[in-house]
Amino acid sequence: MHYQFPAFEKTCQSLLCKYLTPEIFEALKEKKTSHGYTLHQAINSGVQNPDSSIGVYAGDAESYALFAPLFDPIIQEYHGFGVDDIHQSNFNPNDLHAPSSSTMEEYIVSTRIRVGRNVDNLPLGPAINQAQRHEVEMNVSRALEALEGELGGTYFPLQGMSETDRNQLIADHFLFKAGDRFLEAAGLNRDWPQGRGIFHNNAKTFLVWINEEDQLRIISMQQGGDIQAVFTRLSHAVREIEKSVGFSYSEHLGYLTSCPTNLGTAMRASVHIKLPKLGHDMKRFEAIASQHHLQIRGIHGEHSESEGGIYDISNRRRLGVSEVQCVQDMYDGVVALIAAEQSL
Ligand code: ADP
Ligand code: ILO
Secondary structure, eight states: OOOOOOOOOTTOOSHHHHHOOHHHHHHHTTOBOTTOOBHHHHHHHHHHOTTOSSOOOOSSHHHHHHTHHHHHHHHHHHHOOOTTOOOOOOOOGGGOOOOOOHHHHHHEEEEEEEEEEOBTTSOOGGGOOHHHHHHHHHHHHHHHHTOOGGGOEEEEESTTOOHHHHHHHHHTTOSOOSOOHHHHHTTTTTTTTTTOEEEEETTSSEEEEESSSSSEEEEEEEESSOHHHHHHHHHHHHHHHHTTOOBOEETTTEEOOSSGGGOBTOEEEEEEEEOTTGGGOHHHHHHHHHHTTEEEEBTTBTTOOOBTTEEEEEEOOOSSSOHHHHHHHHHHHHHHHHHHHHHO
């Protein structure tokens, strides 16, 4: 297929715009992974959505090597992680220091920690085909429905779910939205809603999204600010799932995910937290967040706005730092944000 160097506007801020030079484009434009994934597919989300912050997606493990001249500088800038660095994992809750307190409970509305995972030896979502997606859904939902105790629950496919139930799950922050334009352009919404769904336990404190941006998003969440308890549940759940599902992992990049921001731990540990005063001093808010490697989002997920002075605060780093460090970043930053809010 013949295609040309994309014409980015001068205002484009994405890492794709920054690092896709005409030379890199020429060197990579004819390349294809063994699953047939091309540069054109890898950059389409950022080309169609010039307001992207990153703009690229991998179609399979091989994409990270084949398109390395583009992916490596993006990974380096986002994670501060070099080509010779090795990812380290530590998912041991005993190594986390995140005690809850009455002050934290006063400010934190809810806590959620998720990790992304993809099944070994299959393409990632942007390059997966319909049959492979169904295979993931079938094998993963079967493994999940065999879990017991607190993790025991039911799988609900999106296909056949009523609009009312689906919208309620989204409104309650349990389920992903439909029609995300970044995922659409990355090829991640093909054959929607087939093969997608959500597993959860009765209490909805342990949930797994199947075949959204990653094949699994394993989630532990609950009301209030007990970050230690949420991390402990997630660590246990991941260990249990790993007994029956093999995940795609690289010594260098850790857990492989379709978006390079999620590589490594693939972990986003977040709180919904009331910070109405800091919300009126965004400069100070952002300075504290940046010092603690945190990201500020609105309360309906990425690319959404804050409501009623409540923000979604999460770790920004995920690669080259352990799972424990991701959550420790979030916890330490939240303590600092609460102190700043109290001083105003
Ligand atoms: P991801 O965490 O997978 O990157 P999003 O930012 O899109 O995804 O968030 C997914 C959903 O999880 C959204 O409905 C969001 O409001 C919800 N969510 C995230 N953090 C929390 C939290 N701490 N408490 C409750 N819901 C949360
Ligand atoms: N492709 C989008 C999102 C990047 C990071 N977030 C997620 C959900 N992967 C962008 O480049 O802004």
